[in-house]
Amino acid sequence: MRKVFSKPASLSDKPFHYCPGCTHGIIHRLIAEVIDELNIKEEVIGIAPIGCAVFMYDYFDFDFLGGAHGRAPAVATGVKRVHPDKMVFTYQGDGDAAAIGTAEIVHAAARSEKITSLFINNAIYGMTGGQMAPTTLLGQESTTSPEGRSKEMAGYPIRLTEMLATLEGTVYAARVSVHDVKHIIQAKKVIKRAFEIQQKKVGFALVEVLSTCPTNWGLTPIEATKWLEQNMIPYYPLGEIKVPKEV
Amino acid sequence: MTKVTFREERCMGCELCVHACPQRIVTMAKHINAGGFHPATVVQQDKCTGCAMCALMCPDVVIEVEREEKQ
Numbered sequence: 001m002r003k004v005f006s007k008p009a010s011l012s013d014k015p016f017h018y019c020p021g022c023t024h025g026i027i028h029r030l031i032a033e034v035i036d037e038l039n040i041k042e043e044v045i046g047i048a049p050i051g052c053a054v055f056m057y058d059y060f061d062f063d064f065l066g067g068a069h070g071r072a073p074a075v076a077t078g079v080k081r082v083h084p085d086k087m088v089f090t091y092q093g094d095g096d097a098a099a100i101g102t103a104e105i106v107h108a109a110a111r112s113e114k115i116t117s118l119f120i121n122n123a124i125y126g127m128t129g130g131q132m133a134p135t136t137l138l139g140q141e142s143t144t145s146p147e148g149r150s151k152e153m154a155g156y157p158i159r160l161t162e163m164l165a166t167l168e169g170t171v172y173a174a175r176v177s178v179h180d181v182k183h184i185i186q187a188k189k190v191i192k193r194a195f196e197i198q199q200k201k202v203g204f205a206l207v208e209v210l211s212t213c214p215t216n217w218g219l220t221p222i223e224a225t226k227w228l229e230q231n232m233i234p235y236y237p238l239g240e241i242k243v244p245k246e247v
Numbered sequence: 248m249t250k251v252t253f254r255e256e257r258c259m260g261c262e263l264c265v266h267a268c269p270q271r272i273v274t275m276a277k278h279i280n281a282g283g284f285h286p287a288t289v290v291q292q293d294k295c296t297g298c299a300m301c302a303l304m305c306p307d308v309v310i311e312v313e314r315e316e317k318q
């Protein structure tokens with residue numbers, strides 16, 4: 001018998017603490033699979049966020065640092081400049097990257113830091129109990145928009161990846177989703193590409209991953225995957241937004 | 248021959264695997280695990296094609312899939 005699927009070696013054996021059906025776990029596994037396939041476990045350094053994924057350093061069998069809320073791209077800049085031969089990636093939620101840390105990610109992209117940046121968009125602040133995020137959709141209920149987000153009160157949701165793609169320094173920008181198997185397979189290819197771009201030292205590579213938050217959306221895990229497909233993808237279209245000539 | 252194994256102590260009972268299985272053979276067990284969840288399981292192993300869709304969808308890396316090499 002040949003194993004066709006098992007836990008990637010770059011994941012530790014510690015069980016995830018996420019809520020049932022939360023797709024942070026799927027994204028963690030994809031990162032570990034990519035790191036195994038590229039055989040870079042010994043040279044990779046992850047920068048963990050503040051948010052539900054704050055403990056992610058426990059789940060991987062390689063080096064990690066934790067940044068202050070929103071500051072992962074700044075921490076990654078320091079690590080990469082001191083260790084230009086290491087593979088450095090950030091992992092940030094939408095509250096982390098698109099609210100408190102907007103300045104850090106914009107300037108890391110503008111400087112074209114040679115890092116891989118993963119942006120996990122679940123359209124809500126997960127860890128703190130479901131407040132409205134900059135990515136919360138119009139009409140979407142959250143604890144701070146109980147009647148649904150209104151544009152009069154809170155403005156429009158930010159498409160961070162498109163915004164960053166306008167910067168010269170952003171060499172790769174793509175958006176993927178993990179709401180079903182087909183999209184999970186596609187997401188892995190794109191994440192791998194974003195790491196390969198760093199290997200070639202081309203510049204700032206960004207992948208936005210649409211992710212579910214069943215608990216704070218008030219849905220079952222299966223309903224949450226459908227909600228993502230029906231509501232998030234129309235506003236946050238999937239695909240590669242910017243691809244460098246070199247790859 | 249294929250074999251699908253669930254590390255049931257890690258399962259959080261989210262049922263995403265149940266939905267992902269094209270053979271519709273993943274079910275939730277009646278008992279509960281240490282975490283208090285009904286863990287996912289496959290009783291009809293003979294119907295499993297080893298496609299690993301359940302494992303790809305699982306957020307908690309519960310599932311392992313093995314397949315006999317074709318001669």
Ligand SMILES: Cc1ncc(C[n+]2csc(CCOP(=O)(O)OP(=O)(O)O)c2C)c(N)n1
Pocket residue numbers: 050051052053069092093094095096097100122124125126127128133
């Ligand atoms: C400086 C600072 N401000 C606020 C907080 C509170 N806080 C913790 S996590 C979080 C937002 C998390 O949302 P997101 O980044 O979308 O990640 P998720 O939890 O949804 O994965 C906030 C506001 C904090 N920890 N530090």
